Amino acid sequence: METINIGIVGYGVVGAGVAKLLKLKKQLLEARTGALLNLKTIADIDIETDRGIELGETALVRDAMQVIDDPDIDIVVELIGGDTIAKDFTLKALENKKHVVTANKALLAGHGNELVRTARLNQVDLAFEASCGGCMPIIKSLRESLVANDINSMSAILNGTCNYILTKISQDGSEFEEVLKKAQELGFAEAEPSLDVDGHDTAHKLAILNSLAHGMEINLENIHVEGIRNITPVDIEFARDFGYTIKLLAISKIHDEHVEARVHPTMITKSNPLSHVDHSMNAIAIDADATGKTMLYGHGAGMMPTASAVLSDIADIARNIIAKTKRRVPILGYPEENIRPIPILPMAELFTRYYLRFEAQDHPGVLAKISGILGENQISIKSVHQKGRQSNGKVPVVMISHRAKELWVQTALSQIAATDSVVGEPVVIRIEEDEQD
Amino acid sequence: METINIGIVGYGVVGAGVAKLLKLKKQLLEARTGALLNLKTIADIDIETDRGIELGETALVRDAMQVIDDPDIDIVVELIGGDTIAKDFTLKALENKKHVVTANKALLAGHGNELVRTARLNQVDLAFEASCGGCMPIIKSLRESLVANDINSMSAILNGTCNYILTKISQDGSEFEEVLKKAQELGFAEAEPSLDVDGHDTAHKLAILNSLAHGMEINLENIHVEGIRNITPVDIEFARDFGYTIKLLAISKIHDEHVEARVHPTMITKSNPLSHVDHSMNAIAIDADATGKTMLYGHGAGMMPTASAVLSDIADIARNIIAKTKRRVPILGYPEENIRPIPILPMAELFTRYYLRFEAQDHPGVLAKISGILGENQISIKSVHQKGRQSNGKVPVVMISHRAKELWVQTALSQIAATDSVVGEPVVIRIEEDEQD
Numbered sequence: 001m002e003t004i005n006i007g008i009v010g011y012g013v014v015g016a017g018v019a020k021l022l023k024l025k026k027q028l029l030e031a032r033t034g035a036l037l038n039l040k041t042i043a044d045i046d047i048e049t050d051r052g053i054e055l056g057e058t059a060l061v062r063d064a065m066q067v068i069d070d071p072d073i074d075i076v077v078e079l080i081g082g083d084t085i086a087k088d089f090t091l092k093a094l095e096n097k098k099h100v101v102t103a104n105k106a107l108l109a110g111h112g113n114e115l116v117r118t119a120r121l122n123q124v125d126l127a128f129e130a131s132c133g134g135c136m137p138i139i140k141s142l143r144e145s146l147v148a149n150d151i152n153s154m155s156a157i158l159n160g161t162c163n164y165i166l167t168k169i170s171q172d173g174s175e176f177e178e179v180l181k182k183a184q185e186l187g188f189a190e191a192e193p194s195l196d197v198d199g200h201d202t203a204h205k206l207a208i209l210n211s212l213a214h215g216m217e218i219n220l221e222n223i224h225v226e227g228i229r230n231i232t233p234v235d236i237e238f239a240r241d242f243g244y245t246i247k248l249l250a251i252s253k254i255h256d257e258h259v260e261a262r263v264h265p266t267m268i269t270k271s272n273p274l275s276h277v278d279h280s281m282n283a284i285a286i287d288a289d290a291t292g293k294t295m296l297y298g299h300g301a302g303m304m305p306t307a308s309a310v311l312s313d314i315a316d317i318a319r320n321i322i323a324k325t326k327r328r329v330p331i332l333g334y335p336e337e338n339i340r341p342i343p344i345l346p347m348a349e350l351f352t353r354y355y356l357r358f359e360a361q362d363h364p365g366v367l368a369k370i371s372g373i374l375g376e377n378q379i380s381i382k383s384v385h386q387k388g389r390q391s392n393g394k395v396p397v398v399m400i401s402h403r404a405k406e407l408w409v410q411t412a413l414s415q416i417a418a419t420d421s422v423v424g425e426p427v428v429i430r431i432e433e434d435e436q437d
Numbered sequence: 438m439e440t441i442n443i444g445i446v447g448y449g450v451v452g453a454g455v456a457k458l459l460k461l462k463k464q465l466l467e468a469r470t471g472a473l474l475n476l477k478t479i480a481d482i483d484i485e486t487d488r489g490i491e492l493g494e495t496a497l498v499r500d501a502m503q504v505i506d507d508p509d510i511d512i513v514v515e516l517i518g519g520d521t522i523a524k525d526f527t528l529k530a531l532e533n534k535k536h537v538v539t540a541n542k543a544l545l546a547g548h549g550n551e552l553v554r555t556a557r558l559n560q561v562d563l564a565f566e567a568s569c570g571g572c573m574p575i576i577k578s579l580r581e582s583l584v585a586n587d588i589n590s591m592s593a594i595l596n597g598t599c600n601y602i603l604t605k606i607s608q609d610g611s612e613f614e615e616v617l618k619k620a621q622e623l624g625f626a627e628a629e630p631s632l633d634v635d636g637h638d639t640a641h642k643l644a645i646l647n648s649l650a651h652g653m654e655i656n657l658e659n660i661h662v663e664g665i666r667n668i669t670p671v672d673i674e675f676a677r678d679f680g681y682t683i684k685l686l687a688i689s690k691i692h693d694e695h696v697e698a699r700v701h702p703t704m705i706t707k708s709n710p711l712s713h714v715d716h717s718m719n720a721i722a723i724d725a726d727a728t729g730k731t732m733l734y735g736h737g738a739g740m741m742p743t744a745s746a747v748l749s750d751i752a753d754i755a756r757n758i759i760a761k762t763k764r765r766v767p768i769l770g771y772p773e774e775n776i777r778p779i780p781i782l783p784m785a786e787l788f789t790r791y792y793l794r795f796e797a798q799d800h801p802g803v804l805a806k807i808s809g810i811l812g813e814n815q816i817s818i819k820s821v822h823q824k825g826r827q828s829n830g831k832v833p834v835v836m837i838s839h840r841a842k843e844l845w846v847q848t849a850l851s852q853i854a855a856t857d858s859v860v861g862e863p864v865v866i867r868i869e870e871d872e873q874d
Contacts, residue, residue, distance in 0.1 A: 021585045021727060031652075031775045032584050032767065129582070135728035137574065137582035145566070145574035147469050148462045148748035215468075273734060276713045290458060290745035291572035294735035297710060298728060308727035311585035325760035330469065338468045 003036040004318045007067030009089055010079035011044035011060070014103055014130070016051040017307030018077060022314075023054060029311070035318045043067045068093045075317055077310060078102040083110045094118045094126065099326070101313040103130035103306055109204035112211070112218035116331050125317055126331050130309035132205040133158060133282050134300040140312070141286070141296065142212040143333040149288035151213040153253040155266075155432065158205040160280035160300045161189045161196040162228050162248040166236075166265075167278045170245070173233040188280060198227035199248060199263045206250035209284070210261050214254050214342055215334035219261075222344035226264035235357060235427055238385065238398050239267050244355075245275040246429065258343045260350065267355055267431040348407040353400065353431040354379075356413075358422045360397045366421045367397065373419075377412035379404040394423060400431070440473040441755045444504030446526055447516035448481035448497070451540055451567070453488040454744030455514060459751075460491060466748070472755045480504045505530045512754055514747060515539040520547045531555045531563065536763070538750040540567035540743055546641035549648070549655035553768050562754055563768050567746035569642040570595060570719050571737040577749070578723070578733065579649040580770040586725035588650040590690040592703075592869065595642040597717030597737045598626045598633040599665050599685040603673075603702075604715045607682070610670040625717060635664035636685060636700045643687035646721075647698050651691050651779055652771035656698075659781035663701035672794060672864055675822065675835050676704050681792075682712040683866065695782045704792055704868040785844040790819075790837065790868040793850075795859045797834045803858045804834065810856075814849035816841040831860060837868070 006022065008015050022029070022039045029037050042055070043064040061067075067076055068089060076093040080086040083106050090107065093100050095118065102108070108115065108131055119126040129139045133156070142151070157163050161183065168179045180197065183189035195201050207220040228248050239246050244267035253260040268275050273295050277283040282300025287293050299305035320326050332339055360366045367384070374381060380402040386395055401409070413426055443459065445452050459466070459476045466474050479492070480501040498504070504513060505526060513530040517523040520543050527544065530537050532555065539545070545552065545568055556563040566576045570593070579588070594600050598620065605616045617634065620626035632638050644657040665685050676683050681704035690697040705712050710732050714720040719737025724730050736742035757763050769776055797803045804821070811818060817839040823832055838846070850863055 025585045028587070029585060031771055034772065135582075135731060137578050140577065140582055141574050144753065145572075145577055145749045146745070147752040148458045148466060148745055150465070273713060276710060288745070290454075290741040290748075292736050292739075292742055294572060294733070296731070296733055298731035302729075304727040305729060308583070308585055308725070311727075312582045315584040316581065319765050320760075323757075323760060323762035323765050325762055328756050328760050334468055335471065 001030065001034065001036050002322055003038050004075065004321055005038050005040040005073045006075045006077060006314060007040055007070060007073040008042045008077045008079060009064045009067050010081065011042050011046070011051065012079065013303045014306045014310070015042065015044065015079040016053055017303035018079065018310045019053045019055070019058070021304070021307050021311050023056070029315065033315050033318045033322070035322050037314065037318060040073055041067050041070060064089050068096060068098070073098060074321060075099045075101060075314060077314070078104060080104070081106065083107045087111055090115060091118055094122050094124055097122050097124055099125040099127070099317045101127045101310055101317065103128070103310060105131040105201065105204040105208060109207040109218060109220040112208065116336060119331060120336050123327065125320070125327055127313035127317060128208070129313050130306045132208055133284055133296065134298060134302065135305035135308045136282060136284065136296040136298040136300070137312070138209065138284055138296060139212065142209065143329050146286070146288050146291065149290045151254065152287045152289060154209060154213055154251070154284060154286050155274060156209070156250045156284035157247055157274055157277050157282050158250050158284070158300060159196050159202045159248060160282060161193065162202070163277065163282070164188045164280040165197065166228060166231065166246060166248065169231065169233055170236050175233065176229055176231060197229060199225040202248060202250050202263045206252060206261055206263055209250070210252045210259065212333045213252060214259055215332070215339055216259065216342040217339055219341070219344055222261070224262040224264065224347040228265055230427065231265050234396065235429060238357065238387070239355070242400065243269055244431070245270065247274055247277070249274070249432070251432070255345070258345045261344045262347065262350070265429050267429055269434050271434055272432070348410070350406040351403050352406070353403055353433060354409055355429040355431055356399045356401065357427040358397045358416070359394045359424050360422050361420065362393050362395050369419055369421045370397065370416055373415045374399070374412050377408040379408055379412055438467065438471065438473050439759055440475050441512065441758055442475050442477040442510045443512045443514060443751060444477055444507060444510040445479045445514045445516060446501045446504050447518065448479050448483070448488065449516065450740045451743045451747070452479065452481065452516040453490055454740035455516065455747045456488070456490045456492070456495070458741070458744050458748050460493070466752065470752050470755045470759070472759050474751065474755060477510055478504050478507060501526050505533060505535070510535060511758060512536045512538060512751060514751070515541060517541070518543065520544045524548055527552060528555055531559050531561055534559050534561055536562040536564070536754045538564045538747055538754065540565065540747060542568040542638065542641040542645060546644040546655060546657040549645065553773060556768060557773050560764065562757070562764055564750035564754060565645070566750050567743045569645055570721060570733065571735060571739065572742035572745045573719060573721065573733040573735040573737070574749070575646065575721055575733060576649065579646065580766050583723070583725050583728065586727045588691065589724045589726060591646060591650055591688070591721060591723050592711060593646070593687045593721035594684055594711055594714050594719050595687050595721070595737060596633050596639045596685060597719060598630065599639070600714065600719070601625045601717040602634065603665060603668065603683060603685065606668065606670055607673050612670065613666055613668060634666060636662040639685060639687050639700045643689060643698055643700055646687070647689045647696065649770045650689060651696055652769070652776055653696065653779040654776055656778070656781060659698070661699040661701065661784040665702055667864065668702055671833065672866060675794065675824070676792070679837065680706055681868070682707065684711055684714070686711070686869070688869070692782070695780045697787065698781045699784065699787070702866050704866055706871050708871055709869070785847070787843040788840050789843070790840055790870060791846055792866040792868055793836045793838065794864040795834045795853070796831045796861050797859050798857065799830050799832050806856055806858045807834065807853055810852045811836070811849050814845040816845055816849055
């Protein structure tokens with residue numbers, strides 16, 4: 001049986017998970033791939049901490065180059081994270097003609113095009129199933145299962161921390177800061193939560209998926225990103241009254257000349273399967289022309305779910321090595337020469353429906369004033385709601401709009417802010433309309 | 438660019454869908470696979486009916502052997518259905534060293550082991566993504582994405598007709614026969630509905646998935662099968678009161694020495710993601726040791742969703758042909774020499790929870806009689822419910838049991854039937870317990 005040597009760079013939680021699976025599932029993997037998957041070396045700056053994995057013959061070293069420069073190693077698994085040294089190591093490994101498996105969404109979103117070019121130049125594979133949606137087979141589905149489909153749209157819950165926090169606010173009526181604090185205590189949120197709660201992690205994943213879905217260059221910088229810090233129990237309660245749930249969604253929709261790619265809190269109805277995805281679970285809904293609507297659901301993070309996805313990439317590459325082939329499926333689903341830059345629609349050009357909440361002065365004529373400005377900006381209001389009267393002389397006024405242009409909405413909101421009718425910043429949450437199956 | 442010749446046997450709805458995709462997505466498929474996928478010949482006994490597909494150079498012939506014996510054809514796509522001539526054609530194609538792609542679950546469930554052996558003997562591939570769950574990538578997930586996982590359990594909605602009927606009974610409160618008739622008028626059910634509504638189609642799919650999940654020989658005959666003919670609006674209403682939804686589920690659970698494999702109407706709670714899968718949609722929930730719970734959701738049937746799955750198999754085989762490899766992934770996920778017969782747990786040995794509904798005589802002591810017999814048979818009752826009094830002097834009595842053995846329940850039910858306390862057959866619906874994530 002052919003031996004395939006694997007080296008791991010980055011022995012954190014996921015690194016330990018991958019090592020654990022490679023050891024624990026040795027026989028299963030041999031039977032299923034026909035190869036002996038040998039974990040030769042693990043590199044990490046911390047070689048002291050006991051991860052509880054029986055390493056056996058596997059070397060644990062401090063210098064990543066002992067993996068990357070080892071001529072015996074066929075597959076380098078990059079699990080450091082971030083896009084500084086992880087980038088250098090990944091490029092070096094590709095240049096050394098190693099196949100690379102990575103779970104690093106920040107690296108791919110920021111530098112994926114360069115990595116793909118480098119892999120092509122060196123005729124090796126770059127695999128990243130674990131980068132988006134943890135154990136859900138999103139990458140494989142887009143690259144292989146949906147091979148005969150054009151993807152119309154995707155919408156996805158891709159960050160477990162945000163989904164956990166939104167579920168908790170929704171269930172307990174607590175404020176964001178309070179829930180975040182609890183989530184941090186329970187280990188559901190990082191001490192530095194910005195990457196998650198401000199939507200950047202979701203945007204990284206969307207940049208990757210967008211590229212795979214539409215055959216376009218990876219483009220992170222033009223994705224519009226909003227996080228969940230401003231979501232309050234009040235808005236969740238209003239949403240519920242209207243039959244909506246609020247989720248942080250990554251949305252991608254293809255048009256003739258451009259693609260929509262945006263990350264923001266979104267109201268969806270109960271008939272949208274994503275509305276039932278709670279706690280730290282992830283899901284992606286894909287609407288493709290042959291399949292119609294499909295959805296994948298699963299753990300989007302965590303030691304073993306992420307390790308499972310890494311292993312599926314390792315097994316794929318191992319099967320290629322045994323079959324004496326490589327680069328069997330193009331890295332981004334389309335061959336590199338077919339990948340084109342597709343412009344991302346500027347946010348101001350977006351048409352969608354809006355939930356708007358104002359803290360209005362409790363004076364006669366205020367509603368007329370707000371409605372008037374919206375009307376002047378071509379924004380047609382579907383319904384207006386007012387819930388009680390607050391003690392400080394302000395009343396929350398909620399409006400649901402028909403489809404309107406983001407530019408019109410932002411212009412109207414500035415004009416409304418300049419009047420004395422409202423106080424504070426209005427809350428703007430976009431609504432995804434239901435399409436019938 | 439290498440040309441790969443494809444022949445279709447069976448030009449019905451799915452056959453036409455596959456032909457349509459091969460023609461319509463020619464450029465996309467060439468770009469993504471690097472091969473020219475040429476639909477050389479289609480065989481069907483009906484060569485007159487216009488399917489609305491522009492066939493161009495593709496020959497339409499009456500004799501399937503013109504596909505199967507054509508030395509130029511690399512991939513035979515079997516879309517006849519059933520397990521009589523489809524079996525002969527498939528075996529002949531494999532013997533002729535053609536790779537075969539099929540959507541035929543009845544064939545695989547009934548004769549899969551023989552087909553797998555024949556494919557092995559002739560060193561060709563046999564692919565069947567479209568046989569289970571339409572466009573959902575179930576087969577690919579089990580064979581490739583979950584490669585490092587042991588599958589603990591699967592539960593799945595695999596028949597769109599049944600799910601459509603159950604959804605309609607649930608929404609409208611209509612009786613089964615009435616909904617079936619409407620479904621037939623609308624084309625959601627076959628004129629001869631038995632294969633669907635009696636659960637056999639679901640059992641075919643479970644036999645296939647069971648084999649892939651656990652590395653076992655395909656075993657249809659020991660799967661316990663019940664359909665949905667006896668599901669009434671009354672039971673659905675009771676179920677709703679208790680927080681349950683009724684779905685026809687395929688259930689597979691692995692134990693040390695055997696596997697549970699059963700198809701029957703099942704009560705599940707709202708926290709089970711399958712409870713939100715409505716109308717003709719399909720879904721499969723998989724609980725694997727590394728990934729934890731995951732779910733796939735999508736159209737389980739229909740012309741284009743099924744064709745999309747067939748195309749993913751064709752593309753996989755095409756990529757193998759170009760890479761000059763074959764049988765890259767074992768047909769059943771495990772190499773044939775590792776596949777063993779695993780006994781299916783006899784239904785009488787099953788432990789689960791039960792919903793029991795009796796039409797009880799409205800006499801004093803009847804409840805004591807029923808409860809007494811259940812108690813004597815070790816069946817512990819969690820709750821008893823009675824809803825109104827029927828005009829004919831009978832009252833529906835509903836009991837929810839704790840975990841009990843199927844044998845005990847069946848014994849108790851016979852004993853109860855032998856008393857004069859109840860009339861007619863009791864309704865028995867098994868309940869899937871919620872496991873916490």
